[in-house]
Amino acid sequence: MVGKARVSTALFSATSANDSGRIDIFDTKIHLKLLSPVPSIFSPHAGHATPRLAPIFWTLLFMLLTASLFSQETPWTVESTHDGKVEVLSRIWEEEDAEGDEYQVIEYKVTTTTKVSIEKLKALLYDADRHKEFMPDTEISRKLKIYSTNKWLMYYYFDSPWPLPDSDCVTIMTMTEDVANKSVRFDGIAHAELHPMTEDRRMDKFEISYTFTAQGDSTLLVVHSIMTPVIHAPDWLVNVWFPDGPADLVMDLIEKAKL
Numbered sequence: 499m500v501g502k503a504r505v506s507t508a509l510f511s512a513t514s515a516n517d518s519g520r521i522d523i524f525d526t527k528i529h530l531k532l533l534s535p536v537p538s539i540f541s542p543h544a545g546h547a548t549p550r551l552a553p554i555f556w557t558l559l560f561m562l563l564t565a566s567l568f569s570q571e572t573p574w575t576v577e578s579t580h581d582g583k584v585e586v587l588s589r590i591w592e593e594e595d596a597e598g599d600e601y602q603v604i605e606y607k608v609t610t611t612t613k614v615s616i617e618k619l620k621a622l623l624y625d626a627d628r629h630k631e632f633m634p635d636t637e638i639s640r641k642l643k644i645y646s647t648n649k650w651l652m653y654y655y656f657d658s659p660w661p662l663p664d665s666d667c668v669t670i671m672t673m674t675e676d677v678a679n680k681s682v683r684f685d686g687i688a689h690a691e692l693h694p695m696t697e698d699r700r701m702d703k704f705e706i707s708y709t710f711t712a713q714g715d716s717t718l719l720v721v722h723s724i725m726t727p728v729i730h731a732p733d734w735l736v737n738v739w740f741p742d743g744p745a746d747l748v749m750d751l752i753e754k755a756k757l
Contacts, residue, residue, distance in 0.1 A: 577741040584610040584748060586741035590733050604736055605724040606744045612717050612752045616682055616710045619717065622755040623673070623684045623708060626652055632750035634743060635659065642693055648673040651692060656701075665728045667701040668693040680712035699728040721748050
């Protein structure tokens with residue numbers, strides 16, 4: 499679960515997506531410790547304890563801890579655009595690294611349906627040079643290395659608008675196909691170390707997934723991304739980009755897939 503719990507968190511580990519459609523990029527370990535021992539009157543082994551006190555105590559403790567953890571979860575902002583045809587979920591929060599320094603995390607999830615076939619959408623995602631046609635502010639997109647038919651190394655160069663600096667990103671892109679559920683998924687995970695640095699800044703915390711699922715004569719399209727900008731962007735500036743920025747990415751993807 500992605501959230502604001504700032505405890506022993508390693509961001510953006512290279513893991514695959516889970517069955518729920520979420521990107522499992524956080525390896526989060528939460529350590530809970532009672533600050534004082536449980537009063538003996540609540541112990542089921544205390545001679546004077548009543549049978550009901552211990553279960554009640556542990557139930558209340560569990561409820562308090564659960565409420566505390568869920569209160570730290572950053573809620574989604576849910577919006578729709580393009581005449582209600584596109585739903586955009588977004589959120590922004592702060593995390594802490596191992597040194598205690600804070601960094602910004604931006605997440606969005608876009609859902610829509612289209613009449614464009616999965617095969618055409620697949621063909622567009624396989625064509626690395628065309629990613630710049632639908633990814634915002636992307637000046638260069640190309641394959642650096644091909645590992646297999648369904649796995650390759652991608653390079654992106656972003657010509658970012660002011661006040662953000664230009665940057666690049668190196669990702670491993672993989673394609674998985676679920677024939678039984680008529681679904682195809684592309685996952686991109688940042689691996690900054692796999693290509694020499696330039697004079698520009700490199701985005702090393704970035705993941706994106708594209709999921710296409712057949713639904714009758716339509717295709718359900720979901721794009722889910724989570725990233726940390728190369729510099730801390732003002733929240734108001736990021737919020738200006740929502741919901742139209744991610745929605746336009748998806749609509750542009752659909753339009754380019756038609757060609």
